[in-house]
Amino acid sequence: MKKLQILCISALLLLAFGDNYRVKADQILGSDGKNGVNGKDGKNGENRDGITIFLSNDPVNLDLTGQKGYPGEDGTIGESAVCPAKLSSSQENMQGANGGSGGNGGNGGNGGNGGAVTLYTTNPALLKRVFINSAGGVGGNGGNGGSGGSGCNCPEPFVSLQSCQGSPGDSGYSCSTKQYRCISGRSGVNGSKGVSGSSGLPGTLTVINSNQPLVEDQTNASVTFKQLKENGYTLSKNVWEIKNGARSILAPNSTVQDQYRYLTSRSEYSFLMVWNTTRPFERFADQVVTLKLKDNPNPTIDYKIPDGVWIDAKAQKQNKRTDLIVYNALLKEEAIQLEIVKLVGKEANLQLVVVDNANVSDLVNTQWEAIIKTSRSDPRFRATEDYITRYQGPVPSRLIDNKGNLFTLNLGQLQLNSKELRNGVGILIKLKVKRSMGNYMAQQNLKYENLLQDGR
Numbered sequence: 001m002k003k004l005q006i007l008c009i010s011a012l013l014l015l016a017f018g019d020n021y022r023v024k025a026d027q028i029l030g031s032d033g034k035n036g037v038n039g040k041d042g043k044n045g046e047n048r049d050g051i052t053i054f055l056s057n058d059p060v061n062l063d064l065t066g067q068k069g070y071p072g073e074d075g076t077i078g079e080s081a082v083c084p085a086k087l088s089s090s091q092e093n094m095q096g097a098n099g100g101s102g103g104n105g106g107n108g109g110n111g112g113n114g115g116a117v118t119l120y121t122t123n124p125a126l127l128k129r130v131f132i133n134s135a136g137g138v139g140g141n142g143g144n145g146g147s148g149g150s151g152c153n154c155p156e157p158f159v160s161l162q163s164c165q166g167s168p169g170d171s172g173y174s175c176s177t178k179q180y181r182c183i184s185g186r187s188g189v190n191g192s193k194g195v196s197g198s199s200g201l202p203g204t205l206t207v208i209n210s211n212q213p214l215v216e217d218q219t220n221a222s223v224t225f226k227q228l229k230e231n232g233y234t235l236s237k238n239v240w241e242i243k244n245g246a247r248s249i250l251a252p253n254s255t256v257q258d259q260y261r262y263l264t265s266r267s268e269y270s271f272l273m274v275w276n277t278t279r280p281f282e283r284f285a286d287q288v289v290t291l292k293l294k295d296n297p298n299p300t301i302d303y304k305i306p307d308g309v310w311i312d313a314k315a316q317k318q319n320k321r322t323d324l325i326v327y328n329a330l331l332k333e334e335a336i337q338l339e340i341v342k343l344v345g346k347e348a349n350l351q352l353v354v355v356d357n358a359n360v361s362d363l364v365n366t367q368w369e370a371i372i373k374t375s376r377s378d379p380r381f382r383a384t385e386d387y388i389t390r391y392q393g394p395v396p397s398r399l400i401d402n403k404g405n406l407f408t409l410n411l412g413q414l415q416l417n418s419k420e421l422r423n424g425v426g427i428l429i430k431l432k433v434k435r436s437m438g439n440y441m442a443q444q445n446l447k448y449e450n451l452l453q454d455g456r
Helices: 002-024 124-129 225-230
Strands: 027-029 051-054 060-063 094-096 117-120 130-133 158-165 174-183 205-208 220-224 233-243 260-275 288-294 300-304 309-318 321-331 338-344 351-356 365-375 388-394 400-403 406-409 426-437 440-451
Touching (some): 124 130, 220 225, 220 233, 225 260, 225 288, 233 288, 260 288, 260 300, 300 321, 338 426, 338 440
Parallel strands (some): 051 117, 060 130, 094 174, 117 205, 205 260, 260 321
Antiparallel strands (some): 158 174, 233 260, 338 351, 351 406, 365 388, 365 426, 400 406
């Protein structure tokens, strides 16, 4: 019966403590061990430098393997719990201190990539005399995890303590025995092993069908009018093909990536400017044209003229060249150099004379809009605020006389009450002039303010 009671008490204590026995224990025996330190990750192996070779009849043996990855460091062991030298009698449930967990091993470093190889030859048979080992470096091993430390063990799973009441021989004398549970501490968990690094990639192969050093692509350029007119300019681009089977064209057992680049040709296209106009070229010589080579599907050159330059031109394409034939050219600033010269006449004979200081009116189209206002005040001496609008709208071409660089606008013939345009009234004229050549357009605003007096 007593043995059954002990087993029941033991079962109840185990249920009471369970996985969280540490929390419910009355006394901890010793102190927990510290956890181990995780190992550092290994460094990655270095990538191998590439190499360029102009092939001859001599065999070639290349070792361009990537560097191995460095191994990860081992995790340190967990410390064992510090345990008391002797278990003292105590009227408490007890639990031993736990050991520290071991540190995790560091991950291995990745292997470096193999070196890239560029081979120049016009004889494909020479490639069979080239052995290349451009394998990627092996990844480093992961570090080992550290062992967990030991916990404090109980010498006995139960401690029995007797307590008595009264004195021996007395009628009320009695004794009883109490049992207290002692649970050993747990050992620390072993650290996990680090992950091994990945192997590096094999090197790449490039084959160039030439005995001359490769000329870099030049698909864009900014070139002056002068250079385009005197020498033209050539843009170029290397044409590559991606092929499979790199190892099959090299010496047996070579190690490179299977896909390789092969230079099939070099695409070149020229651009020339033909100055077929009487406009002075020196005025445009330093202007810069932007060129861009386009090769889909056939090579051609797109060009962009500076914003400040107007040209009337045609691009003629033949073979691998574009000739830009310029029939007329104008600087934008030349189109907007109009100036009011004078206002003459009055009423129906009122005329405004405008001069084109750049003398390019034979090259451009000109459109006029006018706002005409009159006032009883004299605008020459102070700002006038009582202007009345007499006309606002376009000036028809039939009312404009153009002789060379002079324009005479017959404003008195517009649809307005010309009697208001008499001597002694203040007048304000605003002109909006649009000048265009082809798809180019610029606008200039002019203003005239004075007193109408004797036609001046």
